[in-house]
Amino acid sequence: MRTACFIDGYNVFYGLVAGTSFKWLNLPSLIQHIVHVEAPESQLTSIDFFTSGVKPSLASRGSQSKEAQDTYLRALIAKGVVVHYGRHQLEARNAPRFISKQSPPSRLDQVAIWKLEEKETDVHIAISMYRLASRQASLPAEERVQQLVLVSADTDMTPALKAIKEDFPDLRLGVILPHREGTKRTTPGSLKNHSHWMRRLVTTEELAAHQLPERVPTKKRPAIKPEYW
Template sequence: MQTAFFIDGYNVFYGLLAGTSYKWLDLPSLLHAIAHENDPLSQVAEIHYFTSPVQPALATRGIQSKQAQDTYIRALKVRGVQVHWGRHRLDHRLAPRFVSSEVPASRQDQVAIWNLEEKETDVRIGIAMYQMAARQCWGKPRSEHIEQIVLVSGDTDMTPALEAIREDFPHLRIGIIVPHRKGIGRNPPGSLKKHADWMRRYISPEELEVHQFPDRVHTRKKPADKPDYW
């Protein structure tokens, strides 16, 4: 079963990898293992990775964070991953002041903040999945058809896209891999599951440890070396 994966890179990083020593994740290897576990006939046909450039001025490690992201992207590309870029928007706004967890937020007590927001990623993923589904109906030999789409995200904003694909292309199998670590108590996104044939609710630390890139990934140009602080 030919399978195409659509990955929300920020959802994976902050939901699965942040605060761990597993950031040098070999996504193609991990996804192949999960797909094969779900159905031994699954074959990885395409992997699409969606993210936005790190903003050094707002990153924890400044330019190092941007360099680490760039290095990881090079490692993904050499493994055949197709990378799609969104953007960030930084703007000034007012937000309720945090006093304590016992004090509710109030519009009567607001402070000025800089708000950094990732833009376009959800829309890009939704459009890409729908276009992929549509292309299976026109212009491709049946032997090259994608038979399964797998979304790697726990973002319920993706629900309308899955609903549209399920309605218009009922023959296409849909899977969900929620990028949550095992042992962290989070409820699975029910609105995503509603439109999926199967859902993987978490990824274990053992899986993350097994599916790591080698410290040096060779590319056609400069090797991609695992960042020291990863």
């Protein structure tokens, strides 16, 4: 069963690898492993990865964080992953002051903040999945994708899954939640309702087993695992 995978990079980073030693993640290898476990007849044919560039001024390690992200993306591209870039939008806003969890927010007590939002990613993923689904009927049978897999826990993707399931009933839909073992996360029921199968968490053992080699050959200079990763 030919399978195309669509990955929300922001979800993967903060759901699976942030704060761990597993940031140099071999996504193609991990995704192939998971889809084979969930649907043994699956054959992974493409991976599309959606992300936005780190803003050095807001990153914990400044330009070093940006360089690490760029290096990792070069490694993924060398492994056959197609990377799509969105953007971050930074705006000055007002928000209720946080006092404690026991004190409710008040519009009468607000402070100025910088609000950072990732833009375009969800829409880009949704459109890409739907467009791929719509193209299948015009392809020879041996080239058609029979399964789409979404790697995200973002319920904003629910309308896209619902539309694809209704309009292309022959396509199987899988969802991999980028939830690391041991973290307390709620399973988004709206995604589950519109998929044929769902993987709810990724184990520490799986993350450790699917790491890239420290040096990944590319068309230019090799992508080398950042020292602090």
